[in-house]
Amino acid sequence: MSTQVNHCEAGEELAHKALRFLTAGSVDDGKSTLIGRLLFDSRAILADQLDALEKRAAGAPIDLSLLTDGLEAEREQGITIDVAYRYFATKSRKFIIADAPGHEQYTRNMVTAAAGSDAAVVLVDITKIDWKASPVPLLAQTRRHSLLAHLLRVPSIVFAVNKLDAIEEDTETAFNNVKASLEAFAEQAGIVNKGVIPVSALRGDNVTTPSANWPWYQGPTLLQVLEQLPVADEAHDGSLLHPVQYVTRDSVGEGEASASGTGHQYRALWGRIAHGSVKAGDEVQIFPSGQTAIVAEVRHSALVVDQCEAGQSAGIVLDRQVDVSRGDWVHTPGSIKPTDSFSATLAWLDTEPAAIGRKYWVRHGNRWVQARITAIESRLDIHSLEATDAQELAVNEIGRVTVQTQQPLPVEAYTANRVGGALIVVDPTTNRTSGALLVK
Known part of the structure; x- marks a missing residue:
């Protein structure tokens, strides 16, 4: 007889406990270096990899970002382009990391990584912002990536204030000012903030071990926070x-x-x-x-x-x-209500603006149908978080739209289910993935 088990858990029990998280934020905030630090400190680097990094460094400190920047173009330009997935484990948990690009041009790759993540670590490079201002102005990509992760129902968002080791003045004041701005932004946007942590990915402060350089911070390390976060579940x-x-x-x-x-x-x-x-x-x-x-x-x-x-x-x-x-x-019979018209949040990722009346392909689950945007109700201002009038959505903009599909689909509210409530939009001419629809 065939093998019979009580539940469909064989081979999936351990994977179910692993936390899938992505690193997000602006370009050159230190996302790849942070992941490299996590891999290095958790001893998840093969001996030949470490040997190659030491030879490349030629006596200088090891460039940990090279552990995730695998494409030749990434190493040449010093930026992340594609999403790189890495794996490591501690005594209490397994992790799957997605290193998402920070450049605006590759926001679609960040959206891909966020769609299946349990948590997001949003890095904030303190050297790029005026931490003496009141309130501290956050970078556009910091806001955009946080909002996208929130809209994509990533349940836990953690802010890591990076490169504090580069601040020669009062690091405690600098961190507290940035923390206050991040907390105010998160509250206004409705983001569940799981923590704001001062780190130095380059030096290793508060990544996996507490920092001896900042006695004013007595909170958990980034790894300690990640070990306690819940996994997303439907x-x-x-x-x-x-x-x-x-x-x-x-x-x-x-x-x-x-x-x-x-x-x-x-x-x-x-x-x-x-x-x-x-x-x-x-x-x-x-x-x-x-x-x-x-x-x-x-x-x-x-x-x-x-x-x-x-x-x-x-x-x-x-x-x-x-x-x-x-x-x-x-x-289940009678449990779905197919419709050919629905309202949704649209994260637009194409350089060609989203236009009312134009035909697109949309994918819901594994079904492809033609669709049109019949109305753009509003556009989200990522700085004020206010809804503004719009006739189109440009690249990396977020808006509220009405969609008409050629055939009915069993869509559900995205807040209730990430599979039934999500669609991707594809340009029929270029075959580019143009946007992500989250059903309201």
């Missing part, structure tokens, strides 16, 4: 919503039995569950066809399991042949 209770990524026809292994009653072959509808759970015996419905069926069995990899829940990958085998393909949705 609703496990309630109705099922399962986007079909692909459909397979597999053979039952020798000696196995299949509950699907399909002999030695079964069709499995594979995808990552958006919310709810699924188990054998559940009645489900297919969108958009509307056909219903009973779940014969639930599979995870090669295992037949009793149940799979939100955030887990599952293969759903039905008790009868139903026409299902990539882009369809499996859901």
Whole structure:
């Protein structure tokens, strides 16, 4: 018989506990160096990597940013372009880090990293701002990245005030002034601020170990904060919503039995569950066809399991042949309300402005449909956080829009579910990813 387990957790239990976080902020704020410091101090660097860095440094201090800046163009220009993912672990937790670029030109890459993150560490380079001013003016990218992370439902945001070691005057006053400005901004924007920490990524102060250079700070280190943050999770209770990524026809292994009653072959509808759970015996419905069926069995990899829940990958085998393909949705009957018109927050990432009436492709789950922006209701001023009138949205601007799709979609509020409430916008002419829609 096939291996049976109680829940769809095999191989996923440890990954579920890992914290996925990104570093964000303006260009050259020290994001790559901070991640390099975390990797270096946690001994997550291979011996040959460390040897190569020491040879490159030729006796000078090691450039830790090179541990994440892997593209040749990144090393040549000294900036991050693509998102680099790195992994490390402490005694109490595993981490998956996304080093997001700070340059405005690569904001779309930052959005990609934020969409699946549990936390964001927003770096603030204190050498770039007038910390003596009252209030301290924050950089545009600091505000933009914080707002994007907040809009993308990153549950925990931590501010790290970097390069305090470069301040020759009163570092305590400098930090407190910047901290007050960050806290006021976070409160105004509705951002849940999990901490403001003074750090020196280059020197290692308050990254993994407390700083002996700043006795006035008695709070936790950045790593201590990260070890305590919760992971993002979707609703496990309630109705099922399962986007079909692909459909397979597999053979039952020798000696196995299949509950699907399909002999030695079964069709499995594979995808990552958006919310709810699924188990054998559940009645489900297919969108958009509307056909219903009973779940014969639930599979995870090669295992037949009793149940799979939100955030887990599952293969759903039905008790009868139903026409299902990539882009369809499996859901609890009567639980969705498809619509072809909805209001959403739009983060625009293309150099060509978002225009009312122009056709775009949008992707919801794994389904592609044509759509138009029928109205731009407002644009967010990232400095005042006020909604202003707008006829178009330029690159890196955020606005409230109304969208009309060619076919109905089972969209949900993004605040309720990150899968059902998110769409990407693609330019049909250039095939560039042009924006991210977050359903209101």
